[in-house]
Amino acid sequence: GAVVSQHPSRVICKSGTSVKIECRSLDFQATTMFWYRQFPKKSLMLMATSNEGSKATYEQGVEKDKFLINHASLTLSTLTVTSAHPEDSSFYICSARAGDVYSPLHFGNGTRLTVT
């Protein structure tokens, strides 16, 4: 149980276009989902906390208008990278908790974004 599905796994887009990444909790409901960015050989950087039915909470230094997060249902959160540029190329990973605040995070398989 506790499967988080992320789609697409890879995407290549041209500079200036927007890309949407979906994160679904397949067998549980998630009122909160987390979006991370991972740079090569670096740890995970928390970008934002996605809250179902309300605005996302962004970490300091993350541009809200560039990384749009929508959490419209208890099983789906989306991250849209708007007007993408090559420096946005990265590995984006979503995660969610399947249980209470003492339970672990479950991660999607990540999305490799390449902006050309």
Add this chain to the structure above:
Amino acid sequence: GNSVTQMEGPVTLSEEAFLTINCTYTATGYPSLFWYVQYPGEGLQLLLKATKADDKGSNKGFEATYRKETTSFHLEKGSVQVSDSAVYFCALSDPRTGNQFYFGTGTSLTVIP
């Protein structure tokens, strides 16, 4: 505040060698501790966890004991395999101080035949 410090990698071991990856933490409350593993091109998978002092988490031959006195949660495996090659992340979560997870920088392990 909360933070996790993990030993720098990369670590290269021969098959069947003993593995230790050190992890220490700083927390203001009573955190839960986790080890996650990331295989190339994939997301993170929960490897094991411990929720209170002296708990031992174990899975797939890996073990880690929650040591409050030394604020540590070192990952160990008695005999590594080539398939264990991955990046390992130590993490903590303290629900009393918020919903956030804190991750170490990750340790890359390569096991050679």
